[in-house]
Amino acid sequence: MSDPTRDQPLGHAHEADGIEEYDNQLPLWWVGLFVGTVIFGIVYAVDYHFISHRSQVKEYDAEMAAAPKAPEASVAVGAITPDMIAAGKEIFAANCVACHGADMHGGIGPNLTDSTWIHGGTYPEIVHTVTFGVPEKGMITWGPILGPEKIAQVAAFVHSSGGGQ
Ligand code: HEC
Numbered sequence: 001m002s003d004p005t006r007d008q009p010l011g012h013a014h015e016a017d018g019i020e021e022y023d024n025q026l027p028l029w030w031v032g033l034f035v036g037t038v039i040f041g042i043v044y045a046v047d048y049h050f051i052s053h054r055s056q057v058k059e060y061d062a063e064m065a066a067a068p069k070a071p072e073a074s075v076a077v078g079a080i081t082p083d084m085i086a087a088g089k090e091i092f093a094a095n096c097v098a099c100h101g102a103d104m105h106g107g108i109g110p111n112l113t114d115s116t117w118i119h120g121g122t123y124p125e126i127v128h129t130v131t132f133g134v135p136e137k138g139m140i141t142w143g144p145i146l147g148p149e150k151i152a153q154v155a156a157f158v159h160s161s162g163g164g165q
Pocket of ligand 1: 118
């Protein structure tokens with residue numbers, strides 16, 4: 001038998017364009033879903049904050065700790081040849097004299113012919129300094145500009161110019 005309380009219009013309160021609203025009970029599955037999600041939300045929040053003690057900050061820290069570290073920047077260097085020094089002299093004249101001076105005694109950049117080094121005076125150290133630069137101090141990062149071959153040459157020239165260690 002049909003329920004006489006079903007499908008009774010609410011009255012004109014919610015009428016629009018002649019369409020009215022019934023005042024039926026919500027379906028059980030809907031109410032169940034609604035109550036279920038509310039309970040789940042409460043349980044989840046209690047677990048998240050007070051039982052498992054999870055947080056976005058902790059997850060971020062854990063991911064950062066697990067992430068692979070960037071490899072230590074380094075460059076491979078070969079042996080210095082006289083040809084490299086000759087080629088490096090021209091590269092130096094074209095790119096470096098503005099700051100280190102034509103005589104390499106310094107200006108904006110430091111003297112490259114004495115035995116005092118900020119970043120080390122061995123050949124690999126000079127290659128490293130020229131490749132990666134010291135941007136915060138005004139020494140250009142030459143790696144992307146000159147490329148490894150020209151840097152090997154200009155560093156060979158610098159190394160052979162008196163201060164090399
Ligand atoms: C725009 C100016 C500028 C130019 C151009 C420049 N340098 Fe430098 N360079 C500097 C400065 C400034 C420093 C000092 C960095 C510091 O104080 O750490 C420096 C430092 C260096 C050092 C390390 C010196 C040390 O004592 O450890 C080397 C080697 C060097 N430059 C080589 C070169 C070469 C080779 C070139 C050309 C390819 C070049 N620089 C072009 C400004 C320049």
